[in-house]
Amino acid sequence: QQQVKQSPQSLIVQKGGISIINCAYENTAFDYFPWYQQFPGKGPALLIAIRPDVSEKKEGRFTISFNKSAKQFSLHIMDSQPGDSATYFCAANSTSGTYKYIFGTGTRLKVLA
Amino acid sequence: NAGVTQTPKFQVLKTGQSMTLQCAQDMNHEYMSWYRQDPGMGLRLIHYSVGAGITDQGEVPNGYNVSRSTTEDFPLRLLSAAPSQTSVYFCASSWGARQPQHFGDGTRLSIL
Numbered sequence: 001q002q003q004v005k006q007s008p009q010s011l012i013v014q015k016g017g018i019s020i021i022n023c024a025y026e027n028t029a030f031d032y033f034p035w036y037q038q039f040p041g042k043g044p045a046l047l048i049a050i051r052p053d054v055s056e057k058k059e060g061r062f063t064i065s066f067n068k069s070a071k072q073f074s075l076h077i078m079d080s081q082p083g084d085s086a087t088y089f090c091a092a093n094s095t096s097g098t099y100k101y102i103f104g105t106g107t108r109l110k111v112l113a
Numbered sequence: 114n115a116g117v118t119q120t121p122k123f124q125v126l127k128t129g130q131s132m133t134l135q136c137a138q139d140m141n142h143e144y145m146s147w148y149r150q151d152p153g154m155g156l157r158l159i160h161y162s163v164g165a166g167i168t169d170q171g172e173v174p175n176g177y178n179v180s181r182s183t184t185e186d187f188p189l190r191l192l193s194a195a196p197s198q199t200s201v202y203f204c205a206s207s208w209g210a211r212q213p214q215h216f217g218d219g220t221r222l223s224i225l
Contacts, residue, residue, distance in 0.1 A: 034213065036216075041218070042219075043217050043218050044203070046213035049211075049213070095209075098161075099146070099161050099169075101158060103157070104155055105153060106155050
């Protein structure tokens, strides 16, 4: 019940295309869903986050879509660029309980020039 | 503003040795966490702290100890290193439960 399942494991997209990464969770107590971006040799950095009271959040080329009833959320990267090539992690946390983030297993994105 | 600083960046240990991974943050964050990152498994929470003097176990706490005597520092101790603890370790801090976590650049640990 604590898992966050992330797919796909890897993704190759042409420059200018849309990258889509999906996550699903089971624990209905989760109420904070961030996405992190990680470049090789670096720690993850927060990209965008959403709370379950909204269905979509957009920041620049990055959009999170959230489906509370299906317990799924996804990251869309519009107009994907080679500089977006990185590993992306979704995560979930229950802010009313313990401070225990659960991370997905990661998606390695490669954007071809 | 250094953010989250982890030392050392690389370390090789022999089985059975002990060591402490250091983590310091200069943002006055109350929340701090330790994760390990292994291929195909994402980041798994080892221990976390919601303030000085308060720590709790995460998903994979066995073989690790933590303490939080100050707001700034959150060291992770390996009591008796095992090859299964070969991993990349990340420390993170944040203002609160719904605030962004700021990660250090990791410690790459190999245990022979």
